[in-house]
Amino acid sequence: MWEQIRSNRRKSFFLVFIMAFVLMGLGYVVGEALARQAGFSGAGIIGLGVALIVWLVMTLVTFAGGDKILLAVSHARRIEKQDHPQLYNVVEEMTIAAGLPKVPAVYVIDDMALNAFATGRNPDKCAVAVTAGLLAKLNRDQLQGVIAHEISHIINRDVLLMTVLGIMMGAIVMISEIFLRSLWYGGGRRSRRYSSSRGGGQAQLVMMILAVVLAILAPILANLIYLATSRKREYLADANAAVLTRYPDGLAGALEVIAHDGTKLAAANRATAPMYIANPFKKLKASAGLFSTHPPIEERVRILRTIGGSVSYAAYQQAWKNVAGKSAGALPESALSASESQPVRTAHPDAAKADKRQQMRQAGDMLRKVNEFFFLPCACGLRIKLPPNFKKDHVACPRCHRDLAVPVAQLAAIGAVADTLAGETPGRRAPGIPAAAAMAAPLEVARTGSGWQSFKCNCGSTLTLSPSFSANQIRCNQCGKTVRVKQA
Amino acid sequence: MGIALVALFVLLGVIVVWVIGIFNGLVRLRNQVKNAWSQIDVQLKRRHDLIPNLIETVKGYMSHERETLENITKARNLAVQASGVANQAQAETNLNRALGQFYLVVENYPDLKANQNFLSLQEELTSTENKIGFSRQHYNDQAMRLNNKIEMFPSNIVAGMFNFKQAEFFELEDEAERAVPKVSF
Known part of the structure; x- marks a missing residue:
């Protein structure tokens, strides 16, 4: 050779x-x-x-x-x-x-x-x-x-x-x-x-x-x-x-x-x-x-x-x-x-x-795992695959129509990491980048203007401030934490 | 006189350089053979390590096949202890035969074939067997090239001077026999 x-x-x-x-x-x-x-x-x-x-x-x-x-x-x-x-x-x-x-x-x-x-x-x-x-x-x-x-x-x-x-x-x-x-x-x-x-x-x-x-x-x-x-x-x-x-x-x-x-x-x-x-x-x-x-x-x-x-x-x-x-x-x-x-x-x-369907499924699952999809198991046995930028907190199982709660916090942590990594070289991200670090920091939001403004709580749910909002803190409906709001 | 002397020295120099070139080529080949052999060794060891896991996984399913499993364990232990190219080849052939019998028996246990743990072990074993095959192939290619160099003119002179030894081939029995163990009624 x-x-x-x-x-x-x-x-x-x-x-x-x-x-x-x-x-x-x-x-x-x-x-x-x-x-x-x-x-x-x-x-x-x-x-x-x-x-x-x-x-x-x-x-x-x-x-x-x-x-x-x-x-x-x-x-x-x-x-x-x-x-x-x-x-x-x-x-x-x-x-x-x-x-x-x-x-x-x-x-x-x-x-x-x-x-x-x-x-x-x-x-x-x-x-x-x-x-x-x-x-x-x-x-x-x-x-x-x-x-x-x-x-x-x-x-x-x-x-x-x-x-x-x-x-x-x-x-x-x-x-x-x-x-x-x-x-x-x-x-x-x-x-x-x-x-x-x-x-x-x-x-x-x-x-x-x-x-x-x-x-x-x-x-x-x-x-x-x-x-x-x-x-x-x-x-x-x-x-x-x-x-x-x-x-x-x-x-x-x-x-x-x-x-x-x-x-x-x-x-x-x-x-x-x-x-x-x-x-x-x-x-x-x-x-x-x-x-x-x-x-x-x-x-x-x-x-x-x-x-x-x-x-x-x-x-x-x-x-x-x-x-x-x-x-x-x-x-x-x-x-x-x-x-x-x-x-x-x-x-x-x-x-x-070789089982063609099984092989197809394996390849798909591997790809989703590499792409940081979230696997949500349903009681009926189906595994629902959620993309990392999935926003809703509830999802209906496509097979049995059960209403399933999405672990928003986990998903958001993954999504946030995916966003920061999107601009970098493609590659495998280190597994388990701690979501806890992001959760622990107290969130503070600065008011950018007098109009509608929405932002993400650390738990992943979206909070919206109306034009008439004038207080200096808001409670997140999802996780119950208070978020400070700095008025402009 | 002077010119003849110079010519003689030039000729000697050329011969020395040429011998060095051939010698280095032989050494490089010998190292490649050694390296290829160590690759086989790594893969054989890996298979020896996988087999206890396999036995552990299937034991619960295959309580009636104690003899088959014991044969594998025995063959594996003998293979671990074997040394030298020829002995090792013989031990590995026996291990292959025991494993071949096992694969035949597995067909009767659908539960086992659905076991995720067993499936991934099987992929590992298959791949390790392939790797053994490919590293054997690579080793034999390198050994053949070294042996050719040692036998062929003019490198055989240099090889003889520095006492290069031919490499042994690593041969298992042919694949067909290994895949279908003989069944007697």
């Missing part, structure tokens, strides 16, 4: 080098063109410098907090083992199979769409995230296949490569956009003023045309390199997952389930798309076009299904050739010699008899 990573690294350096060359070339030509337009030449080097600075700043920002940004953008929440033992166990299993030094952090995305992604620059500092929908609809073997695919992205350093390429692409797009726009809005006037007064109008024109052509072509070229790399990496991660799990049908089954599910991921965007296991945008009949981050899902499934009785990179390569009908393989040569062929294992006994 490690030789393979080393060879990958060499190829990746080459790709990054091409991208960097495009970026610097673009910077140089644009700088030169703009400078000549303004009347002096030889400023291409400045343009090159500007391009590098843009790239450097973007890189620093990404590397300082890129994975956190990615997780935050996708609304992922960190979970621990007790929240979903099976998911956590599967991640641990794949960590061991891949020989990673440390178990990645496990995140769950609050979305019923089916997808998953991995993040982290190196195996020491990485995370995998899966959607709640995935947990609800896949069986253990399929989940294992998906996690193996994601872990493969981590050990192949795909996250790092795609991030570096993505940043360069971003810089190229940005410089081209700015240049073309500046030309559109302000360029024409200036060029006319200077071109007649100075000589070398010919050279200036050539430079300008070159810059425009490059500004149009460079983003397309960068995009193509980026996407082609992304697709190749998907094949490699699929092959790797098959080798890690020794069970290609697991991942194949998972991809089938994903393909047949139409739910779109709400929190995906173009920058994060290559990180996911399946393209979060394209629907069923995704095209295999040049502008796709992932190979078509049907093809990936067919390759995995035709691997046969023993898994290895070579078997995957052979299956790929059969399905794609090409003689050249999708995997790097170094991967092929890296591993021995291994027999496929048998399906997990739970795979056949």
